[in-house]
Amino acid sequence: MAVITQGNSQFTDIAASDWPMNAWYVAAWDHEVGRNLRSCNVAGRPVVVYRTTTGKPVALADACWHRLVPLSIGKLCGDEVQCGYHGIRYDQDGKCTFMPAQETINPSASVHSYPTVERHRFIWVWPGNPALADPSLIPDLHTNDDPEWAGDGEVIGVDAGYQLVLDNLMDLTHEEFIHTSSIGNEHLSIAPFETSHSGNSVTVTRWMRDIPAPPLWQYMLNIKFPGYEGHVDRWQIINYMAPSTIALDVGVAIAGTGAPEGDRSQGVNCFVLHAMTPTGPKACNYHWAITRNFALDKQRVTNELRRGVANVFFEDETMLNAQQVAIDANPGYDFYNLNIDAGGMWVRRIIEKMIAEERQ
Secondary structure: OEEEEEOOEEEEEOOOOOOOOOOOEEEEEHHHOOOOOEEEEEOOEEEEEEEOOOOOEEEEEOOOOOOOOOHHHOEEEOOEEEOOOOOOEEOOOOEEEEOOOOOOOOOOOEOOEEOEEEEOOEEEEOOOOHHHOOHHHOOOOHHHOOOOOEEEEEEEEEOOOHHHHHHHHHOHHHHHHHOOOOOOOOOOOOOOEEEEEEOOEEEEEEEEEEEOOOHHHHHHHHHHOOOOOOOEEEEEEEEEEOOOEEEEEEEEEEOOOOHHHOOOOOEEEEEEEEEEEEEEOOEEEEEEEEEEOOOOOOHHHHHHHHHHHHHHHHHHHHHHHHHHHHHHHOOOOOOOOOHHHHHHHHHHHHHHHHHHHHHO
16 A cells, blocks of 8 residues: 655555546536535545536545544535534645634645546546546547437446446346346347457447337337337447446447448437446446437437436346345355356456556
């Protein structure tokens, strides 16, 4: 365990963590952070987030330098956080600006200020070495705020490790068995797929040609093409970005109209965005959104899709929580891998490599 000093603050490098620390993680949706103190857990670190009077998001360690009382139960005084216990104040850089009954402020009095960026409707926090915090490394989730797309999402508190959620998303054949009433059908597990990887990214591509549309996709297709009930060409392109973000390019098009060759004009396309933030070895916050490039002016469609996908993910959450309980009951058990696990296996290798590099 090493202590790294940066500016007026220091942080502990937890070498035994189960996730990379030098990475961007979603702390909250943008609308959840305002002129209030919000407690978050980012990669196992208690963090308090808020906005300054100019709207800039700030993330500080959620523990007062004096007695470690959470700053999130204090209050804002202008752009400064005041501890609710003894009134010690900190500016947005984490530097102490006021101590009660003292004329001289202890020069060591500070809390860590985390690099923070607002992008794609999320507040991103870098919990590792601040000198390495490059905003260009934030995963591309642009459809969440692109005017050519519309959508919304939520956050789920999952009682399972974040890598189990990644496993779930990198292999979508489970839709056939868990999500039978919405997005699954029997064509998923027999369709061929391709897996590729480069650097810190993995892509799994699956096409299902000339098949019946699952219920949720039939609903979306009929928004754009009322009354169409024929077969479709369906695609799933899973784009993983290390350490814990996935942009899922999915859709259906009227069969035979050229979608596999690149013409999606006779179909409907969605990007389902996933950002997992580990909060402990067996828990994570799962921020998600579903965005679409059709019916952009229909808020009703946004609301219905959000509710429909929330129901789908509730089924995933139930399964993942049960899986974590079973893992805890069988310590030392090694997973068996099938062909469908290829994407998830590459994801785990990338994460292991990132953690190993940090430990060096």
